[in-house]
């Protein structure tokens with residue numbers, strides 16, 4: 051009898067353990083490594099389709115153009131991917147996140163409240179978007195409908211949506227990024243905008259290695275935030291991504307430079323250019339491979355300074371997480387884009 055009891059206790063103790071490890075393993079397989087496994091189970095085109103249907107559905111209800119839902123959702127997806135204070139959402143279609151206390155109301159004792167009446171009573175913003183009687187923070191339609199109500203508070207034209215974006219996010223850069231995304235989605239009329247290119251024609255003569263973090267002497271002690279791609283004067287410099295030109299002009303260190311913001315909250319920085327392509331303007335939407343300028347050796351002095359170092363493209367990548375922006379090593383991306391393009395050309 052005692053033996054049996056002991057066994058039972060052992061089994062009951064082991065069961066939850068097994069469950070925990072089982073879940074952990076699944077996450078490992080799904081989230082990390084082996085892209086084949088991940089993409090085998092996860093059909094990106096199907097997810098894009100489902101997302102687009104939800105955005106259009108919300109547009110019909112709220113009269114807020116679908117591209118704003120797409121833009122807010124994409125921005126929050128990017129932020130979620132790099133932030134630890136926001137819970138991850140496995141297999142999520144919509145990534146928009148409201149803090150539980152904001153959803154339920156700051157003084158609501160139940161931060162997971164799904165009752166629209168008590169949520170309203172405690173000043174929460176959560177709403178029931180699919181008409182099932184619950185305002186559920188994990189329900190995509192409820193989340194989108196709540197966002198719709200926020201965005202259309204003053205009206206559903208661009209300027210009024212912008213005001214509400216500011217009210218909600220309280221950060222000028224975030225508003226700029228989201229309205230940029232919206233413009234891109236509207237321009238292409240779709241959300242499956244993917245693809246990259248190497249910043250120079252792959253058959254041009256160029257060389258680069260990982261130099262991120264190396265010390266620099268000019269302009270005080272600072273880190274080298276990027277990769278230098280050495281090439282001859284005049285070699286075309288191309289956009290590496292779909293994005294919007296955010297900056298173009300002279301800087302004492304960077305010389306003639308261009309900044310492009312992509313749909314993954316990355317800012318791509320191209321410096322020491324010999325010059326720009328004629329038609330390239332701030333605010334312009336660009337595509338991978340679009341020529342934006344050419345290799346030079348400008349910088350390290352007043353406008354026009356050139357030749358203080360060998361010609362090269364300084365390429366930097368910065369990530370925005372909704373609070374701040376930081377530089378990271380672009381080397382792996384560069385090598386990957388180059389390899390991808392070589393493979394495509396061979397086909």
Ligand SMILES: [Zn+2]
Nearest residue numbers: 276277278364
């Ligand atoms: Zn550099």
